[in-house]
Amino acid sequence: MSEVLVLVDHIDGEVKKVTFELLTAARRIGEPSAVVVGTPGTAAKVRDALARYGAAKVYAAESEDAVTYLTTPKVDALATLAGSASPAAVLISATVEGKEVAGRLAARLNSGLLVDVVDIDADGVGTQSIFGGAFVVKAKVGNGLPVITVRPGGVEAEEADGAAAEAAVELPAVDAAKSARITGREQIVGGDRPELTEASVVVSGGRGVGSAESFAVVEKLADTLGGAVGASRAAVDSGYYPHQFQVGQTGKTVSPQLYIALGISGAIQHRAGMQTSKTIIAVNKDAEAPIFEIADFGVVGDLFQVAPQLTEAVAKRKG
């Protein structure tokens, strides 16, 4: 069976959920090989987690430079393996950076690119949900090695035993004239909350929340559900919540099991970022708000009454 390369998303040795989803998808096409790009010792740290989701091989592309230069070390590692391992496909998460890595890799290898698929079958046919979920498209790469980005939350992760045999990959030296150096990082200040694009539950607040202080209502519900907090652009523009939490066409695209919209009208640009959520709940005091058109369950009412009551009910159930 051919190998399928999966680029591992991790932060300091902690593997992100989307990687498990990618390994699950890779098993449909062939034998998953996880590609870890990081500082020396990273692969050893993540190996067990990757084995649990069926990684047959774990390629360690490790160097000090691997995390100090933007995207190029990842592209280099995948391009090297594309040559030596003759994989059937390369799967990369459809995050901002993942899409960039995939685009560069496809350009370098002169091969086909399939972007932001929400599902994939054994023949490598990808399902894309485009224009905010208005269209479903099935597409396939015709020539060369298919490079495919998969939307986080699109495929459900399933455990499987993998041998996770480690193999080292030599990274070429970084050409500083052709790469951007990362001189520092600031992690998102989401506290203990899961990352927005990774979370199974997202609770978002809109202009209806009214102020930065009142966003506590949104945060409390999110925390009780173990979810992430999102915001509409109107809420971000009004200064209620930071921009990195914006959901929508010009913000993040999320696809959680449960999306709760509080005081959000449901503009097309907002829907573009959340319409593929499995279950959508809306609370809005305007019965005509378009968000109700896509909500599985909607409450016409004041979010300051409804959300705290829901928080309490959830907390009670959890005991």
Next chain:
Amino acid sequence: MNIVVLVKQVPDTWSERKLTDADHTLDRESADAVLDEINERAVEEALKLQEAHGGEVTVLAMGPDRATEAIRKALSMGADKAIHVSDAALHGSDVLATAKVLAKAIGTVEGVDLVIAGNEATDGRAGAIPAILAELLGLPQVTQVRKVEIDGTTVKAERETEEGVAFLEATLPAVVSVTEKINEPRYPSFKGIMAAKKKKVDTLSVADLGLDPAEVGLTGAWSSVLEAAPKPPRSAGQRVEDDGNGGAQIAEYLVGQKLI
């Protein structure tokens, strides 16, 4: 500081065609609105850097006649000249072909220090074009930035992604893409609009760029659509008026769905 600003990415032709088939014109308008808005921010940033460091700002657009609108807007904001790559052979170009054409066109501008583009909608299929350009041109990729400054021959920037903020440094020339938080674009002045009419717009074809038409457009596309269908619209589910019990009712619903 010679800057090339990319405006109006090539429309995603096949998906657009599907949209018009189904007459989903509203979706298309909203998609276009995004492009225009982020274009203007890219142009604004180029003009600001020019004000501080001198040089020339060239606008580059690829696409059908519709692209001239975006070019005019950029010129009336203050850009110096423009290149419009327009060719029937480009119809149906995918992301990679588009990047190839843009890379060639950038190559026709002399002494480029910086290429600036909008990051485009993050759910857009073309979100990676600036990164691909960096790959093809062999330049540092300084993308998804909310702040950028030039210090001698170094570009410094703040990149914002799902993972947080990364501080970047690279040597010029480089490829930059900006996010919607970068600036507030200026409005073209009346003088600017008048002046724009006299500015030079070079129109180039695929052959002018030394590319084979077979490399671009639909025939050059490396992935093909097997089927496309409008998704059955997500239907509205249950809706209740809050009678003081709305929160508890949601909880019940979530229990029923095994979500809590």
